Structure formats: C-alpha cells, structure tokens
Amino acid sequence: MFLADILMIMVISGIFVSRLQIVDTRSELMALTVLLGLGIKSLFLFLLIVFKIQPALGWQLILTAGTLLAYLLWLWSQSKLFSSVVLKFKSERFLHTKTFKILGALFTLGIACAIYFPITGADGIWYHVKGMVYFHEARFDSERIISQFRQYPPMIGLLYAWLISGGIEQLPIIFPVLYFCLLIVVFHRLWGHLENSHTAALGTLVLGTTPYLWWHSFLPFLDWTAGVFYAVGILYWFSLVKNFLDPAASLVMKQNRSLALLSGFFFGLASWTRPEFFLYSILPFFLLVCAFDRQEKFLSERNPIIIRFAMAAFTLPSLWFLILLNFNGPLDTTFKQLIMGCVCLWIGLGLVLFRVVRFSPRASTLIGAFAVVICLAGLFIIPLQDFSPWTMLAVRFFRLFAVQIFFAGTVFLFVFIFIEKLRQLPLAEKNLGILLLLFILMQALVYAYSGLKWPTLSHYIENTFFHPGNSINLSDTRGTLAIYPAFVFFIFCFNSIRNGIESGRVRRFLFIIIGVNLVIITAMFAGPRVKFIADNLGKSYEERAENSGPSDMPNQFAKTYRVAHQLKKHVVSGQFLLLPPGNREGSFRSVMTQVLFSQRISFADDSKLRQSLEERTSSVYVVSKFNDKAKSCNELERVVLGETGFILCKLDKF
Numbered sequence: 001m002f003l004a005d006i007l008m009i010m011v012i013s014g015i016f017v018s019r020l021q022i023v024d025t026r027s028e029l030m031a032l033t034v035l036l037g038l039g040i041k042s043l044f045l046f047l048l049i050v051f052k053i054q055p056a057l058g059w060q061l062i063l064t065a066g067t068l069l070a071y072l073l074w075l076w077s078q079s080k081l082f083s084s085v086v087l088k089f090k091s092e093r094f095l096h097t098k099t100f101k102i103l104g105a106l107f108t109l110g111i112a113c114a115i116y117f118p119i120t121g122a123d124g125i126w127y128h129v130k131g132m133v134y135f136h137e138a139r140f141d142s143e144r145i146i147s148q149f150r151q152y153p154p155m156i157g158l159l160y161a162w163l164i165s166g167g168i169e170q171l172p173i174i175f176p177v178l179y180f181c182l183l184i185v186v187f188h189r190l191w192g193h194l195e196n197s198h199t200a201a202l203g204t205l206v207l208g209t210t211p212y213l214w215w216h217s218f219l220p221f222l223d224w225t226a227g228v229f230y231a232v233g234i235l236y237w238f239s240l241v242k243n244f245l246d247p248a249a250s251l252v253m254k255q256n257r258s259l260a261l262l263s264g265f266f267f268g269l270a271s272w273t274r275p276e277f278f279l280y281s282i283l284p285f286f287l288l289v290c291a292f293d294r295q296e297k298f299l300s301e302r303n304p305i306i307i308r309f310a311m312a313a314f315t316l317p318s319l320w321f322l323i324l325l326n327f328n329g330p331l332d333t334t335f336k337q338l339i340m341g342c343v344c345l346w347i348g349l350g351l352v353l354f355r356v357v358r359f360s361p362r363a364s365t366l367i368g369a370f371a372v373v374i375c376l377a378g379l380f381i382i383p384l385q386d387f388s389p390w391t392m393l394a395v396r397f398f399r400l401f402a403v404q405i406f407f408a409g410t411v412f413l414f415v416f417i418f419i420e421k422l423r424q425l426p427l428a429e430k431n432l433g434i435l436l437l438l439f440i441l442m443q444a445l446v447y448a449y450s451g452l453k454w455p456t457l458s459h460y461i462e463n464t465f466f467h468p469g470n471s472i473n474l475s476d477t478r479g480t481l482a483i484y485p486a487f488v489f490f491i492f493c494f495n496s497i498r499n500g501i502e503s504g505r506v507r508r509f510l511f512i513i514i515g516v517n518l519v520i521i522t523a524m525f526a527g528p529r530v531k532f533i534a535d536n537l538g539k540s541y542e543e544r545a546e547n548s549g550p551s552d553m554p555n556q557f558a559k560t561y562r563v564a565h566q567l568k569k570h571v572v573s574g575q576f577l578l579l580p581p582g583n584r585e586g587s588f589r590s591v592m593t594q595v596l597f598s599q600r601i602s603f604a605d606d607s608k609l610r611q612s613l614e615e616r617t618s619s620v621y622v623v624s625k626f627n628d629k630a631k632s633c634n635e636l637e638r639v640v641l642g643e644t645g646f647i648l649c650k651l652d653k654f
Helices: 002-020 026-050 057-077 098-116 122-137 147-151 155-165 171-194 197-208 211-216 222-245 253-271 277-293 302-325 333-353 361-381 389-419 427-448 457-466 475-482 484-491 495-503 505-535 541-545 558-570 588-595 609-615
Strands: 576-579 600-603 620-625 633-640 646-651
Touching (some): 026 057, 026 222, 026 253, 026 302, 098 171, 098 197, 098 505, 122 147, 122 155, 155 222, 171 484, 197 389, 197 505, 211 389, 222 302, 222 427, 222 475, 253 277, 277 361, 302 333, 389 427, 389 457, 389 475, 389 484, 427 475, 427 484, 558 588, 558 646
Antiparallel strands (some): 633 646
C-alpha cells in the first residue's frame, strides 16, 4: 500500500512537471518529480490533520487516488490528457560522466549513514516526536512537543508521519534523496545556461563534494531540506528572470508562467520547513517585481507571472500562520512578527498588482541600497542583554564571515569574484548576485536577534578555529547551506571560469578544490562513520542509540537512551509513568518522549501535573536515582533499571 501511494504521488507530480514544458531531460524530470512529490505529499497530510483525520495509510491512499483521478479527468475534459507528457528528451549527459560516479558513491554512502544511524541529535529528536504526534494524534498543537518546535512549520514532521505510516523506521532516508535531486537540477541548469556539459559537470562536482553540504545530506535537521528547496527555487527563478531580461534567452515567453509557478512553489516549500525562509523568499519576489518594472514598456505577462509566483511562494507559509493563530497557548514573539509581516506582504502584493506601487529603476536601486543599510544597521542597533555593544558587533561580523570556512575548498571560489569584471555581467546574472548578497545580509540580521552562545569574541575564535566541533552546527552555519548551490552556479557563470577551464589553468584550480573537499570528507566524516558502522555492525537499532556515536556527531544522550530503553521493557502499556523534571541538562524530555511515546508519561516540572495525576486511571510509577530513598515508594514493587543507576517503583501516595 505504501509503494502504491508513492507511485500515485509520483504520477501526479510527474504529469504536472511535464506539462510545465521547461525540462528536456529524463533525469531532471525525475528529480523535479521527486522534489515536488514530497511537497504534494506533505500538503495531503496537512489537509488530513487539519480535518482531524489520522493520516493512516488507508486514508492517504483514498486522498491520493481521488486527487489523481480528479486530475486525470480534468486533463481529459481539457483534451490535454495525452499531451501532458513530454516524450522528446535530449540525450543524457549527467548519467554518463565521471562526476555521476563520484557523486553516486557519495550518495550511496549517505544512504547507508541515513539507514544505519538512529535519530539522536537534539533537534532531530523533536522532529521525530513531531512526526509521531502528527501520525498518532492528528493534531498540530499537542503539548507533547515543546513550544518552540510545536510552532515551527510542519514540513519535516509531515514527511516523518508519512514514513511512519509506512512502517519505515529509518526516517532520515529522505535527506540523501534530496541531495541527489539537487545535484541533478544544478547540473541541468548549468548545462542549459552555459551550453557546455563539461563545465556543468565540473561545477556540479565542486558543489556535490562540498564536505559540509554532503555531511548534512543525511543528518535529520530542518536546514538541509529548507536549503535544498530554496536553492532549487533560486535556479528556476534565475531562468525566469533571464527569460524576459535577455532577448537572446532560449526559452519562449509562454514558459515564464511555468517557471514562476515552479520557482515560487519551491520557495514556499522552504518556508514550509523553516520560518525564516519566509523572509528570505520575499527577496526574489522583490527582485522579480523590480525586474519587470525596470522595463521601458509594460509587459502584459507582468501580473500573471507575479500572481503565480506569489501564490505559490506565500500560500503554504500563510496556511501555517493561520494554524498558529488557532493554537491554545501563547505564540512566540518571532512568529507574531512573521504573521504581521505576512499580512503586510499580501497587502503589498495587491498594491503591486494594481500598480499603486511601482519600482522604477531609480526607486528599486534606492530601496535595494536602503535594505543593505538596514541589514547592516541591524547588526549595530539590535541589543542583547549582558553583552557590550562592541562584543555583540564584533561577534556578529566575525560569524558573518567565519562560518564560510566550514565549506572547506568550495569557499575558495570567492577568489573569482575579485577576478571577474562584475559590471560586464549580463543583467540576469547581476540580479542573481544581488539576491545572494541580500540573502547573506538578511540572514545576518535574522540571527542578530538570537543570543550569543559564548560571552566573548575570543571564545568564538577558539571554538571556530581550534575546536570547530563546537560551532560547526550552529544555526547560522546551517542556514548558509541554502546559498551555496546558487553561489556555485553564480561563479560558474563567470567568463573567467569558462575561459579558464578551456585554457586549463582554472581547471587545475577547481580540481584542487575538489581534491581538498574529498580529503576532508574522507578524513572527517566518511572515514569515521564507515569505521563506526564496521565496529558496530551487529548491534540492533536500539543499541546504536545507546552508543557514543561517530566522532563527527557524538551522541550526548547515550545514557538517557539506556534508561529509556530499560523503562520500555518494564512499563506495561497504559501505566502512568512519572519522570524527573524534563528541563534538565541534555534534553531529558525529548528522549523520553521519543522512546516512550506510546506510554502515558508526565514530568515533575509539568504545569498540569496535578491535573494529570487526578485524571489517571492506573497506578503511578516513578523513576528516580538508585540512591534516592523516596518515602512514598513501594519497596516490594521496585525494579532496578539495569546498570543505569536508576530505579522504577510504584508510588503508594503522592
């Protein structure tokens, strides 16, 4: 049944992509089919949960089959059923290159890591819990999820719920798939723009071997998924902008609407995954409107394209904001600000469509410059308690540039920015460069609101250069994932790259970058993980969660998992289990909720603990340290939880 559901989703997505008439190779068609299919599937599960229907596989099949049937009937009524699929494709190049073999090996290794390693990362555990809540409880506001993660957009939780419904335990399996789809899209977008498959293959290889990018391709975090969708959105947005700015563009005008819809949908999926990407998605919208309004003559396609782009990009995050407004608890200030921004954006869209607001060349330049000034000023004026202004400013500027070192050899592509004559770039490529710059500044402003992890600049320098493991996974570092695919694409548009590759000088430099990337991947990530898998091959999935983990991602919850698994063996379904406070160091609450999800558990610091105890229908069992002498504990019903140092006992009174 699960495979049938996948097949129908892929058919819906594949027909939709083929009808857009913007891809001419089978591999790019398949990559887009998978990426859009994941988005469509998440929307289907979202609708089921909105109507309080548990997303069991049967209900999913009914919804998917009904949608497919309705879609086919609509195409048949429009006499477009048999014209929906493009049958003429160019010959494949990517699948027959050495690039494919190298990246295919990295993809296979990523799949192995995603299958073997359980979800034990701090944030990843809560996304797993979120998926279980969505599937079992069919609700978005469950108090089993802490407030911060409960309010985060639902994309990963919905995809996890889908995999859980199919009985799949290795939930991160979807992330390496995103990696390979991204690389296929990057190759074909480069090939289509440069009209040189060898240069496109080299650019794709540089991107695919970027250590930080490959490492995240199997880690269970939001940033990778949001980054993939945003990067793919940028690539098709670039094709759209190029199409009406460059008179020699190869695409015909009727494809602009398809590109607007496709790129907008990917920006929407990025915002459907991480909240700050809603702000980042405003940037391409603003530049798109400016590109239209800079034209001397009014283009009849202006409003249809803007409407399609905006509806595709902003509908999904708007739906989630509506869900948040119906939550019982208070909303975080950040989400209140995002909701207000969303309302203003829809008002602004109306003003743009009616041409009440029009960005002339001079106005768009002034607004762009003003946006840059605002972002830079935000680094100065956004205060943080307990930190001096100079420390705050120094750390923010340091992090703005220092996070790039984690992208290893690929970061040296910045050299070409100083070599290339940027003023001579075509207008479409200038727009892409402006988008990348605005993204970096917007990201710096967004993370200026968050607190500092360490109190001084020297701590940041030490933890970046001498103990990089402490800062390699900070939020601002992970957020940069979204920009690197588009950055590599932008650099490979330079004449200095294309001409240099032909002469051999630049080719050698790029091969050095690729070599450095592969050495770092092997030494820091792939090697230790392969060794860890070989040393622990015979262990069960639960035993792997109790292990120390690989050196690149140590398991800080190993002992907590041992306690949780012991409890799972001794607790009978339906028993009321009282656990120590869940706010202790190490996120005790997240692991216990993940492992004991099917049990009735409460924590000593729960605000509604008294109410839960009064409503219970069974005896109360409490977990405490072995040396603690709880007077209310029944000594006859006391169980030692292995060698964890904890005991489980029945409470006579409370």
